Amino acid sequence: MAFDAQDEVSDEALLVLYGNGDEAAARALTLRMTPRALGFAMRMLGDMAEAEDVAQEAMLRLWRVAPEWRQGEAKVTTWLFRVVANLCTDRLRKARGVALDSVPEPEDDAPGAEARLLAASRARALDEALLTLPERQRQAVVLRHIEGLANPEIAEVLEISVEAVESLTARGKRALAAVLAERREELGYTDG
Amino acid sequence: MADLYEQERELEDFFQAARDTAPVPSAALLARVLADASAQQPAPVAAPRRGIWRRLSGAVGGWPALAGLATATLAGVWIGYAAPGAVGDLAISVWPGGGVAYDVVDLIPSMDGYLTEDGA
Known part of the structure; x- marks a missing residue:
């Protein structure tokens, strides 16, 4: 895929590129960061739909902060995990008690x-x-x-x-x- | 009861299983995130369009050079129209009496004798 060429570029550099209007950087960051945000949110909330909402919201905040991002100030992953952690905390406070049944049962006959x-x-x-x-x-x-x-x-x-x-x-x-x-x-x- | 080391090793099995089964974002989620990215992305910083005059001025060195060129051009036009009178005045000022007939000065009067034949 076209994003492979971006593999060597750091997350921070990609974010600055995105802030400068680079569309390929937006795609590369989406593919790189969304799974991290979703994985952490899923383990925290135990609910895929909620985790997807949190991941999308965290990524939206990342897009908004991009124009002011300064390279070397912070790691993108650190910033993103902090946002996900806070969003999950908000949701957990709102809805005490998590649906354990939402974790899908494995099904595999191969x-x-x-x-x-x-x-x-x-x-x-x-x-x-x-x-x-x-x-x-x-x-x-x-x-x-x-x-x-x-x-x-x-x-x-x-x-x-x-x-x-x-x-x-x-x-x-x-x-x-x-x-x-x-x-x-x-x-x-x-x-x- | 498993000892502490065994307990740690077993827990690592669980963590490994969790890492191996990390949730994969659905295509729909990726599409939503990308749509947000497009909506929030600042416009690319494009170079401003440069017209013919702007490019010409850039080629000769910008506005200061153009001002110099304009001055030189105007001076040339002015000299072209005004020069005949001015040049005449200038000639008079540096060469007083330039307009009158020149006197012939005999620098070597004694030569006259040699230049005339038969002493005439």
Whole structure:
């Protein structure tokens, strides 16, 4: 695709190009950033339709901030994750209680399906377990272990200290392990 | 009960499964995001259209050079019309009596004798 040529260009440079009216930069940023925003929102909200709304709104804010964006001031991903985190917080406050059933059940009959089903079951179990965590722990764990951000960047996203991030992820993981331990056999683990 | 290391390893299995099944944005969502991008995008910073005069002035060095050219042209036209009188006056001013007949000055009067034949 034509966007491949943009792979070497940094997110920040693409955003400045977009601000200067470059249409290819708009497409490249859309393909690069929307999945990140959607993934984080989905893990936070547990609802695809809500997550899509949040991703679109976060991207809209990115487009609006582009003309004033200065290279070197911040990373686009850090900025975007912060906006997604805040939008998700707003939605969670408005609608306490999240629909766990909205995570789709895996359906797969193709060869090799068993392994894929197991992985899908584990991902689903994790999603459900994540939704039982306090919001800040969930944000920290998702950003660290699923989105792959480093602790200093998570600290910037959540506007807390690195020590606080470490504490949140440690507590979050202990809580996750406790929830998932009850489903070990169902999820393909055997004791011993 | 799994020990701490085992617990960490198992959790990593879950995180890996989650990374492998990351939600993919639908085509409809991407289209909506792109539509927003187009609507919000500032117009490209286009170079202003340059007319023939602007390009000509650029070629000779801009307005200061054009002003010099215009001055030189006007001066040429003025000199062309006004020159005959002025040049005459100038000639008189630097050469007083330029308009009258010249006196012939005999620089070597003694030569006259040699120049005339038979002493005439």
